[in-house]
Amino acid sequence: DAKTTQPPSMDCAEGRAANLPCNHSTISGNEYVYWYRQIHSQGPQYIIHGLKNNETNEMASLIITEDRKSSTLILPHATLRDTAVYYCIVIRTGNQFYFGTGTSLTVIP
């Protein structure tokens, strides 16, 4: 599975959009981009995933570049409860998830 690179930490003002980048320059055509988050020591929480097209759900939007070498997770209106570690994972069908160190997002009041 392709390796991902994320900034170790980011801050975001409450109510503003949080844009979390992820580089996955070695991604191959059949690999999906997944985003999870982990609040404190809770179980990782699924956020969103995509293959080629941009995706949106009730939690977030996922923007994947045309060459698929990077993506951005957007939390449109960050709240204090969005403070968490966010993981970008690239995976082929059926493989286990490899969690890196992720991005620690702090939402500031």
Added chain:
Amino acid sequence: EPEVTQTPSHQVTQMGQEVILRCVPISNHLYFYWYRQILGQKVEFLVSFYNNEISEKSEIFDDQFSVERPDGSNFTLKIRSTKLEDSAMYFCATGVAGLAGRYQETQYFGPGTRLLVL
């Protein structure tokens, strides 16, 4: 919204003892996973289970570990003789079967069991 549940939430055991961690998957899910997270470290894959057999396992999942789905509902992780280094959060994850080759099986994680080996 359906959730993965895990019991117990906390377990304290003596080194060398056996422990069984239990997971109740979301009802229509057919793929099962165990992960662990040592305090302050990454979430690590242990094993995946499908159709009553292990699909993949990591180097961590040695002979001390076993998994089973004894009654068709619960999914268990057994550690036969616990070591100090087995102290960690253990997460169960489950996934629904997607259309092969087209959809990924999104994994939904439980809240975890915190295991402390003394």
